[in-house]
Amino acid sequence: MDGRYADCERITLICDNLNTRTKGAFYEVFPAERARQYVRRIEFVYTPKHGSWLNVVECELSCSTRQCVAGRRLGELRLLQEEIATWSGDLNARQRGVDWQITAEDARGKLKSVYPKIIL
Incomplete structure (x- = not known):
């Protein structure tokens, strides 16, 4: 963030759901003020768990x-x-495809919280 992305106002960080990929991790590694500066510039986007x-x-x-x-x-x-x-x-x-072990119907039910809510 201080090198390649120093000139970027906002950074989108796509993360899996590993527990180390949190805003809190920045506060464990950097002083609070610096961590806060980094976190304010990052948009965290988490992928579905499954x-x-x-x-x-x-x-x-x-x-x-x-x-x-x-x-x-x-x-x-x-x-x-x-x-x-x-x-x-x-x-x-x-x-080659991916052999998911879940049906589309089950996925819709289990992952409904990650899909946007569309209001017409």
């Missing part, structure tokens, strides 16, 4: 690490980018 797209991303990153780069030293960024591009291209060509 069925989150963030879960999918975390799974994909884990798979790419294990299947593509684990145990290897890639000395150049260009080489890493090529390896990841090849791996993800092969994976995307298979059009």
